[in-house]
Amino acid sequence: MSNEIKVPTFPESVQEGTIATWHKQPGEAFARDEIIVDIETDKVVQEVPAPAAGVMKEILKGEGDTVTSNEVIALFNEGEAAADSSEPASPSAEPASAGGSDSGDNSDILAAPAAKKLAQEKGIDLAKVKGTGKGGRITKEDVAAHKDEPAAAPAPAAKPAPAAAKSSAPAVAVEGSGERIEKRVPMTRLRARIAERLLDATQTTAMLTTFNEVNMEPIMKLRSQYKDMFEKVHNGTRLGFMGFFVKAAVEALRRIPAVNASIDGNDIVYHGYQDIGVAVSTPKGLVVPVLRNTENMSLAAIENGIRDFGLRARDGKIGIEEMQGGTFTITNGGVFGSLLSTPILNPPQAAILGMHKIQERPMAVNGEVKILPMMYLALSYDHRLIDGKEAVSFLVAIKEMIEDPARILLEI
Template sequence: MTDITVPQLGESVTEATVGSWQVKTGDAVSRDDVLVELETDKVAVEVRAEEDGVMGEISAQEGDTVEIGAKLGVLDAGGKAATRGGDKDSAKAEEKPAESDAGKKAAKPKSDDKPADGGKGGETVEATVPQMGESVTEGTIGSWLVKVGDTVEIDQALVEIETDKVAVEVPSPVAGKVAELLVGEGDTVSPGDAVAKIAEGAGGSAAASSDSQDDSKAETASGGDKKAMPSASRVIEENKLDAGSIEGSGKDGRITKGDALKAAEAASKASTSAPAPAPSAPAPSAAPRETGPREERVRMTRLRQTIAKRLKDAQNSAAILTTYNEADMSAIMAARKAHQEAFVAKHDVKLGFMSFFIKACVSALKEIPAVNAEIDGTDIIYKNYYDMGVAVGTDRGLVVPVVRDADQMSLAEIEKEIIRLGKRARDGKLSIEEMQGATFTLSNGGVYGSLMSMPILNAPQSGILGMHKIQERPVAENGQVVIKPMMYLALSYDHRIVDGKEAVTFLVRVKENLEDPQRMLFDL
């Protein structure tokens, strides 16, 4: 027996409401089958079977509130559905083992006794959405890379799925032909959802198409009015809301408790607000404005929407202040020129500027730990490790992969890791784990020609360093005007935790480390 428990549902989520059970006691289930749907204030989460077996006792009923780790039911991993029907049924099942799996698929086409592919008998396999990382429960279908009838190889990318953090490709599980695309661009899908049907081998596409049409008709027939989760129904009933006017954010457009609470709050504000304007005043329209003949409307990707939301949230929650300085890059440029050839020969990677900046920042963070800390409620969390986020611009938007334990890495190791992460970012293959947990961020706008900027914090971090273009400028040195390769530096910091003195001292230390790299060698 295996207990079915409530999984982790995301940061700050401690409980959920049991939605609809997809199975009942005695049902046979396969690994990854959806057992029950849980609803939180933010998302609807599916609990799936971890192995094959038979559904046992169901402990939590629909509408119950359960906490993380609570028992929902029991799965008999060693059981067989047929054994619950008696010895006769078991014997029959043993006599016809092939009928339970392949037989069901073979029996599906009803229009002809012969396979639709003319006797080649290609089996239809569904391509499903892979796991997209911790806390990622849904994504949006991006661009299809294939069309119906295309021949595909095993593991060939079929479609891109955009999440609020990364873009994920759905690979073909088998070699064959694309029989049916089950979702369209812009649709929302969850891990495990089927997105396409692949006819394995050269044949089977016609049969698969027939199957998908039957499935599509069945789904259309069952997809009537909007459905609301149990806890959402209670909120709708208590507040006398119109369920038809509530836009559901759950799976298949289901109304979640969060959706219902938002609608109730909006209704409450509307009832207590000032009287409506006179009939002659035009009511504000929620519909998007019409575009002109020389305009084009393009839907924001989920990644771009998330970037916009988080940047605005950072401005709203943190007391962001920026301090500036400038650094003479002569020493680093001279070191690179003198040792570049030997460095490449030994490490097979070029010595860039970013590794020096990361080392300079790590050294400064050790001296000013508040810049490496974060606020958690009324507490400050000081971090005795240095995971450095490096902002990378891609076609999809800005992402920030993380160089872990940068204080323990050499210049060559940092350069190699930055190259690896940058390539994965541009290819859209970064994992969630590779973008989470940075303690400080560096953003190099200078590669695009930026001379000066004020970077925005990457919450919940308390500091971000903005690097800019290296430009030769006249500066005073020992009473003489000389030309130096100078770079403006900008440190944006959260003034709630970092004082002005600490911020200025941090940036001065970075400047000193860059202008005299030997300071880092001697730990000065």
């Protein structure tokens, strides 16, 4: 009797997903809880584990297909003994034949179904295609980008007549011959959703940005003085700059509640808590996991949370629920070298703080010119809800607390 593999239940905010990668093919065995398929939603890539040990029988939804919550996407035969049959399906052995595209499509080649289909259509030997997918799996994009080497066209060379050999030479693609290569790939669901939300933010909000600059020298001296002790006391947690900005933002949000509010229809919703989203860059796009109740978090807890988000985001391990909500967002373009930018709002939030690169600049201090490590700060806000006075006051509060870190502790 066949068992079903189903799509996990998506949250209410996620309507559907796309099959990204199948890690098991028909006839291949797997253990319980082994990841067998990745499903990409507009928020994260969700890994689906095997509900029991068994052997894949049939894949009902291929890579690139759209799926919904609890939809059946594959069938498998359950059985603990099935784990023993995993060896024959292993790609560790060399392919039995590498003479053509048909032999490259057998189970010895670790390739996605879409990749096998495209290789068959193009007459490409999968044994000669380098896979860039998980575990060396050959993806459809790998096949599309593959170019046979000149030696891969033996037919003209087999002709005895020298003239025929010469006439075949122009048909061989020579690297550097001026060929203009283009690669077309479908936009990922996550990237499409990011584009949709960014466009929506610019079209439906009265977005405005105000700027200020902050002297980072006090925070840098404080960090240099206590970073080793901090790391030792807090079990390896490193002391960074982001924790200070989160703590400063919490206090500034308390002082100016409008920056921590949101618009819901004709109502203004004032939040009595500070859930701060931290923008994290991943290979698939920008995600914004949320630190909940930061008003109750220590500096070490904030730094731990941010580091955890960064590591799991790169591996695609952040859950959808971890990116829900949020009352305010902080993004740090400075880690990539950005000196100044205007961050785009993350609706329904009313404001977002942009940090930038720390740059030494000559500054006038008490009538003297000093070289100081300066950072530009940018606050983009929805002018429908936040007035200019409130936005500027918020940014000044951040500046004052960063330049005098004792204010963060004393909440003054």
